[in-house]
Amino acid sequence: MLFDETNNGRGCSSLPAKNGGDARDTCHASMDNDCVVVGASFAGLACATALARAGLRVTVLEKKADAGEKLHTTGIIVKDAIDQIAMLDRLPAEVVRRVGGVRLYAPNLRHVDLAAPGYYFLTTDTPEVMRWLASRTEEAGARISYHALFRGAQRLQSGFDLGEFGTTRFLVGADGPSSAVAKAFGLGKSRRFLFGLEHEYSGVELPDSDKLHCFIDRHLAPGYIGWLVPSPGGAQVGLARRVHHRQRPAVKAMVEFLDKVAPIVDLRGLQPASVRAGMIPCGGVVRPVAARRVLLTGDAAGMVSPVTAGGIHNALKHGLAAGHAIADYLSGRREDPSTWFVGSYPRFRVKRLLRFLFDRFQSDVLFNLLLHTGAVRTAASIVYFHHKGVFDPQTQPTERTAIRLELNGRAGDAGPGSAGGGA
Numbered sequence: 001m002l003f004d005e006t007n008n009g010r011g012c013s014s015l016p017a018k019n020g021g022d023a024r025d026t027c028h029a030s031m032d033n034d035c036v037v038v039g040a041s042f043a044g045l046a047c048a049t050a051l052a053r054a055g056l057r058v059t060v061l062e063k064k065a066d067a068g069e070k071l072h073t074t075g076i077i078v079k080d081a082i083d084q085i086a087m088l089d090r091l092p093a094e095v096v097r098r099v100g101g102v103r104l105y106a107p108n109l110r111h112v113d114l115a116a117p118g119y120y121f122l123t124t125d126t127p128e129v130m131r132w133l134a135s136r137t138e139e140a141g142a143r144i145s146y147h148a149l150f151r152g153a154q155r156l157q158s159g160f161d162l163g164e165f166g167t168t169r170f171l172v173g174a175d176g177p178s179s180a181v182a183k184a185f186g187l188g189k190s191r192r193f194l195f196g197l198e199h200e201y202s203g204v205e206l207p208d209s210d211k212l213h214c215f216i217d218r219h220l221a222p223g224y225i226g227w228l229v230p231s232p233g234g235a236q237v238g239l240a241r242r243v244h245h246r247q248r249p250a251v252k253a254m255v256e257f258l259d260k261v262a263p264i265v266d267l268r269g270l271q272p273a274s275v276r277a278g279m280i281p282c283g284g285v286v287r288p289v290a291a292r293r294v295l296l297t298g299d300a301a302g303m304v305s306p307v308t309a310g311g312i313h314n315a316l317k318h319g320l321a322a323g324h325a326i327a328d329y330l331s332g333r334r335e336d337p338s339t340w341f342v343g344s345y346p347r348f349r350v351k352r353l354l355r356f357l358f359d360r361f362q363s364d365v366l367f368n369l370l371l372h373t374g375a376v377r378t379a380a381s382i383v384y385f386h387h388k389g390v391f392d393p394q395t396q397p398t399e400r401t402a403i404r405l406e407l408n409g410r411a412g413d414a415g416p417g418s419a420g421g422g423a
């Protein structure tokens with residue numbers, strides 16, 4: 001879609017901002033929306049909720065019929081997200097399951113158990129979590145349009161013309177790793193990916209079901225891991241692997257993985273209730289990640305931890321922060337967030353280095369030999385439990401209060417990367 005910086009009749013004229021920043025609108029009311037957010041998943045719903053709570057007119061465009069359909073995520077939420085993101089308060093107990101630790105398996109299936117005091121993960125009935133988040137967003141005052149496929153936008157003087165979806169002063173791309181918003185505005189796109197494939201089985205109870213079972217295996221899951229996860233309604237089994245043209249197909253690797261984990265739980269004769277699959281960006285934040293009045297967030301921005309491949313925490317946290325930043329701009333309090341806000345996006349410098357090393361030097365022989373050593377246990381604990389692997393539970397409430405991202409808070413309250421950078 002072509003840029004058009006001219007006023008074509010639907011746009012508004014602008015005045016220079018007093019602070020030398022972006023131009024300020026003179027006729028907001030003629031725009032249908034203050035902000036259109038593309039994508040009704042974690043990042044988009046968080047962003048839209050913050051905008052609606054600020055009293056702005058926000059519409060979420062979602063191509064699917066329902067926020068809970070055709071998901072591509074295991075849906076594990078880390079404790080840091082629960083602690084910091086008020087939007088997750090009152091998550092219904094029946095859609096989550098608390099899991100206390102990790103059992104990490106070497107390629108030869110010897111294992112170590114890892115835990116950190118007070119730390120836990122929530123596995124989820126993810127479709128229901130998405131529907132619940134969508135209803136919170138609507139309660140906040142945002143409108144969600146389903147069956148609404150964003151294809152492009154025409155730039156106006158003070159916003160955008162989205163054709164059948166009307167006009168808007170600001171546009172957010174929360175539309176995942178193949179972002180159509182990024183494409184429409186020539187923004188950056190992720191180039192390094194893992195591919196994840198997962199089966200969900202209803203009514204299956206895993207042995208040692210208070211643990212996430214994680215499997216290192218360079219042949220089946222190069223660049224990442226395989227997993228067995230107890231979920232609210234059964235179990236999820238999956239693997240994610242570096243995208244590489246010469247590797248065995250993921251479906252074949254999944255068959256071999258089911259054979260491998262059969263001594264722990266034999267799922268081979270069972271029909272999965274659902275299959276989830278998708279690309280996981282693992283190369284860090286894309287560049288450029290914003291343009292005038294356009295911002296990418298969540299997977300569209302590449303905000304997934306290059307090490308753990310977790311993106312839900314970052315999507316929620318930075319989605320909310322983006323909503324606050326855009327609200328400040330549209331209310332005339334700050335400049336366009338495309339200039340200042342994107343500086344708060346995580347850089348993942350250390351995690352990108354770890355990914356580089358893991359991609360090149362992952363060795364089954366070494367993991368078989370070293371899994372039980374203190375060095376590997378410590379490194380794995382840091383990966384799974386972040387810096388909080390060694391926290392003192394007594395001090396945590398104060399810390400939590402300080403960094404909690406309240407819906408009426410400000411982006412800067414949390415500080416860039418203050419929350420462990422996601423799963």
Ligand SMILES: Cc1cc2nc3c(=O)[nH]c(=O)nc-3n(C[C@H](O)[C@H](O)[C@H](O)COP(=O)(O)OP(=O)(O)OC[C@H]3O[C@@H](n4cnc5c(N)ncnc54)[C@H](O)[C@@H]3O)c2cc1C
Pocket residue numbers: 038039040041042043044061062063064072073074075076077148149150151174175176177179180195196197198238276277278279280297298299300304309310311312313315423
């Ligand atoms: C197999 C797998 C397992 C994973 N497991 C975990 C996990 O356990 N924990 C974790 O933290 N992370 C996990 N991740 C990563 C996590 O799922 C993502 O980081 C997270 O979903 C990102 O959320 P998002 O809102 O940015 O984008 P997405 O969840 O990708 O949502 C994008 C939304 O935009 C919509 N959309 C796309 N294009 C358009 C368009 N043109 N018009 C309108 N709507 C559009 C889509 O339908 C979708 O609803 C996993 C990923 C995969 C692939």
